[in-house]
Amino acid sequence: MNDDARREMACxxxxxxxxxxxxxxxxxxxxxxxxxHLATCSACQEYLEQMRALVRLTGKxxxxxxxxxxxxxxxxxxxxxxxxxxRL
Amino acid sequence: xxPTTEARSPxxxxxxxxRSGDEATFVCLVNTHSASLKRLALAFVSTDAVAEEVVxxxxxxxxxxxxxxxxxxxxxxxxxxxxxxxxxxxxxxERRTINFSELEDPKEPxxxxxxxxxxxxxxxxxxPGHWASPPEAWSASAEDAVVGRExxxxxxxxxxxxxxxxxxxVALRDVHGWPAAEVCDVLGLSxxxxxxxxxxxxxxLRGVLEAYFAENA
Numbered sequence: 001m002n003d004d005a006r007r008e009m010a011c012x013x014x015x016x017x018x019x020x021x022x023x024x025x026x027x028x029x030x031x032x033x034x035x036x037h038l039a040t041c042s043a044c045q046e047y048l049e050q051m052r053a054l055v056r057l058t059g060k061x062x063x064x065x066x067x068x069x070x071x072x073x074x075x076x077x078x079x080x081x082x083x084x085x086x087r088l
Numbered sequence: 089x090x091p092t093t094e095a096r097s098p099x100x101x102x103x104x105x106x107r108s109g110d111e112a113t114f115v116c117l118v119n120t121h122s123a124s125l126k127r128l129a130l131a132f133v134s135t136d137a138v139a140e141e142v143v144x145x146x147x148x149x150x151x152x153x154x155x156x157x158x159x160x161x162x163x164x165x166x167x168x169x170x171x172x173x174x175x176x177x178x179x180x181x182e183r184r185t186i187n188f189s190e191l192e193d194p195k196e197p198x199x200x201x202x203x204x205x206x207x208x209x210x211x212x213x214x215x216p217g218h219w220a221s222p223p224e225a226w227s228a229s230a231e232d233a234v235v236g237r238e239x240x241x242x243x244x245x246x247x248x249x250x251x252x253x254x255x256x257x258v259a260l261r262d263v264h265g266w267p268a269a270e271v272c273d274v275l276g277l278s279x280x281x282x283x284x285x286x287x288x289x290x291x292x293l294r295g296v297l298e299a300y301f302a303e304n305a
Contacts, residue, residue, distance in 0.1 A: 010207075010216060011207060011217060012218070015201040016200070016287075018291075019283055019286055020287075023268065043219045043223060046224075050223060050297070051290060054294050054297060058243065061240065061263050062244075065122070065123055066118075066122045067140055070140050070143070074144060074147050075111075075115070077144075077151070078111060078151065079111070081152070085109055
């Protein structure tokens with residue numbers, strides 16, 4: 001283990017690597033430092049919970065939808081395409 | 089491709105139904121993918137109306153291309169790559185090339201996830217880099233329906249205000265639930281750059297919600 005891997009993770013570093021932690025891409029040594037810090041820091045526990053809450057809330061936003069007129073015009077284009085195919 | 093004894097994949101069935109002009113299949117594809125196509129288009133073009141046009145052009149290109157489609161990628165990936173190419177062409181015509189550089193190299197300028205002034209200095213004798221101003225717990229009023237609706241409005245607005253690269257990555261990952269690998273594939277991003285954009289976007293949105301709850305506690 002090098003010095004870096006032994007060094008305790010500070011809160012400021014934790015907020016910078018949190019996405020890697022949530023993505024599961026953090027190197028094993030950093031993940032251990034992350035978990036060790038988290039176990040003793042309620043502020044970072046709160047920060048992690050807020051990031052998870054944000055992801056949950058963002059998942060509840062409505063996706064962008066197409067204008068009904070665009071959908072209608074696409075359907076018209078599809079039917080013209082289909083008819084031109086069957087004539088071939 | 090001749091007759092085969094292997095079972096047909098659902099993907100091959102989908103291609104066959106589309107080629108044979110099955111309207112329900114086309115409508116289903118349009119309904120499934122148009123929202124994320126439009127979101128992707130908005131990473132490159134500036135207005136909702138142009139994004140709609142690009143999505144429409146993409147579906148027309150799908151129809152004319154499906155007879156030649158060779159199945160070297162999934163139908164979904166193929167459709168999204170058509171859109172990306174068309175949106176980029178359109179963006180070049182609009183002279184909006186700044187977004188590509190943001191997608192290709194999101195490292196600069198570096199933005200911290202949290203304002204550095206909220207941490208103790210690195211030279212602090214006992215707690216270097218620890219919270220000086222820790223995040224406050226989000227109020228229970230988040231559970232309140234009225235507050236919840238207002239907060240979701242704030243979240244939507246701020247998502248739309250993110251720089252285009254961050255916006256498209258956060259939307260595809262967190263609104264549309266795409267896996268990281270698909271986002272990288274469709275946008276031509278490295279895994280690391282995808283993560284940088286996701287991290288910046290999420291960190292900024294968390295900060296916005298933190299400020300919202302602090303004001304509305």
